Structure formats: C-alpha cells, structure tokens
Amino acid sequence: MSEDTNDRKLLYTALELIEDSLAGGYRLGRRLPAFAEFDPDALSEASDRPAAAFADSSFVAPVDLPDNDSLAAIAAEAARCRKCRLASGRSRAVSGEGAERPLVLVIGEGPGAEEDRTGRPFVGPAGQLLDKMLAAIGLSRSANTYIANIVKCRPPMNRDPAPDEQAACMAYLDRQIALLRPRAILAAGRIPAQALLSTKEGIGKLRGKLWDYRGVPLVASYHPSALLRNEELKRPAWEDLKLLKTALPDA
Numbered sequence: 001m002s003e004d005t006n007d008r009k010l011l012y013t014a015l016e017l018i019e020d021s022l023a024g025g026y027r028l029g030r031r032l033p034a035f036a037e038f039d040p041d042a043l044s045e046a047s048d049r050p051a052a053a054f055a056d057s058s059f060v061a062p063v064d065l066p067d068n069d070s071l072a073a074i075a076a077e078a079a080r081c082r083k084c085r086l087a088s089g090r091s092r093a094v095s096g097e098g099a100e101r102p103l104v105l106v107i108g109e110g111p112g113a114e115e116d117r118t119g120r121p122f123v124g125p126a127g128q129l130l131d132k133m134l135a136a137i138g139l140s141r142s143a144n145t146y147i148a149n150i151v152k153c154r155p156p157m158n159r160d161p162a163p164d165e166q167a168a169c170m171a172y173l174d175r176q177i178a179l180l181r182p183r184a185i186l187a188a189g190r191i192p193a194q195a196l197l198s199t200k201e202g203i204g205k206l207r208g209k210l211w212d213y214r215g216v217p218l219v220a221s222y223h224p225s226a227l228l229r230n231e232e233l234k235r236p237a238w239e240d241l242k243l244l245k246t247a248l249p250d251a
Contacts, residue, residue, distance in 0.1 A: 059181055060214040062174035071100065071179060074172050078152040083168040086153035086161070092119035096148035096176060098141040103248050105182035106130070107173070108149045109191040109223065110161050116154040121147045126224040130188070133224065133237070137245045146180050148173060150192050166195055177214075184247040185216055186240075189223030207240050210247060217247035 075095035094111040114124035139145045151161040151169045187193040190203040206220040221240035222233050
C-alpha cells in the first residue's frame with residue numbers, strides 16, 4: 001500500500017468516526033455482535049481473587065440514606081436537578097430501571113440520544129447489545145438486574161461527562177447503590193470504572209479482574225457501544241461477563 005493510499009484510508013476512517021459521533025456514538029445499522037454463540041456454562045477461572053473471598057465481606061453503603069428514601073424519590077429529584085450544566089440541555093433525566101433487589105447493578109456513563117428521549121437507560125443499539133450480553137449469563141433488567149449511569153442527563157454530542165458533572169450527580173448513584181444492595185456491579189466503560197474505583201487507569205488495565213467496591217465485587221468491562229465499533233473487543237468482553245458470573249450466588 002502506498003503512503004498516499006494509507007493516508008487517504010486513515011482520513012476516511014477519521015471522517016467515519018466523526019460521522020459516528022454525530023449520529024449518537026455508534027454505527028447505525030451495524031449487526032450486533034452475537035454472544036449467544038458462546039456457551040454460557042463454559043466459565044473460566046479468570047480472577048486472582050475468587051468470588052468466595054467476598055462471602056465474608058460486609059456491604060458498606062456509600063451514604064446514609066435519608067428517611068423514607070426510595071428509587072422513585074431519587075428519580076423525582078434527578079428530574080428537578082439543576083446542579084450542573086447538563087440539566088440545561090436534557091429532554092429527560094434518566095435515573096435508572098430494573099429489579100429493586102438485583103443480583104447485578106450495571107453502571108454506564110450517561111444517557112445517549114434515545115435515552116434522553118425516552119427517559120430509560122440503555123435502549124438504543126448499545127442497550128440492545130447489553131441485553132444480549134446479560135442474557136448470555138442469565139441476567140435481565142426485568143428480573144434480576146438494575147441499570148443506571150454515572151450521570152443522569154445526556155452530555156452534549158455524547159461527550160465524556162466532566163469531573164464536576166460526575167461529582168454533582170454521584171450522590172444520586174450512591175443512594176441507589178445503598179437502596180439496591182447489589183450482589184455485584186458491572187462498570188460498563190472507562191468513565192464508570194474510573195469513577196467507582198477512584199483511578200485514572202484505562203479500561204484495558206481495569207478489566208479482567210474482580211475489584212472490591214465497598215464489599216461488593218465489581219467487574220469493569222468495555223461499554224457496549226465500543227463493541228459496536230470494534231467487534232474484536234467481543235472476546236475480552238465475554239471473558240469479563242464470565243468473570244462477573246463467578247461473582248454471583250450459585251455461579
């Protein structure tokens with residue numbers, strides 16, 4: 001390949017990524033990576049710290065809950081919230097949804113365009129893929145999973161939520177975690193993984209192991225939208241799902 005042809009290919013790739021961002025952060029119309037082709041029972045020994053090590057751990061709530069607090073109260077407060085600049089551009093705040101006594105709490109980065117329109121988390125193509133991923137290890141948002149985000153309002157152009165925006169919203173997530181008391185947490189993407197683990201390490205270094213978040217096993221993995229852009233991430237994401245499975249009761 002000539003240098004000119006290679007430069008042109010790189011330019012086209014860059015333009016495609018810009019178009020992808022303008023379209024909402026994922027390649028519209030792309031086939032969803034399939035997880036059903038893998039055997040959900042073929043779980044690997046993927047962690048240096050077995051899930052049994054968490055059996056004697058006591059959950060430490062991130063906050064002391066207000067009297068009579070509830071998920072509905074948190075959602076109502078988030079809908080009225082004006083603590084950061086994201087409030088001015090939202091259509092709807094997206095608090096979260098799912099089982100109120102979940103095995104797993106999935107925490108993403110923030111709402112996208114479809115989530116901002118509907119008020120529900122992970123309902124676009126990335127959400128459809130997330131549902132397939134969860135189903136592959138026996139989880140669903142209707143039965144045993146709750147889905148939330150680090151920030152409740154959509155960042156413009158699906159950009160990363162700024163540190164002050166994350167800080168303004170974290171109290172809502174802390175209260176949700178305290179109410180839900182999940183058996184495990186899946187941090188979907190770099191932003192939630194860094195926020196929960198108080199680190200600046202990239203997702204490539206954070207994934208593939210069990211972390212302890214206040215006595216709860218936490219697995220960090222790639223955001224489903226990253227898998228839509230790059231199917232080569234499907235295999236490591238599946239390994240992360242299998243690791244998450246080992247942290248659940250009767251895995």
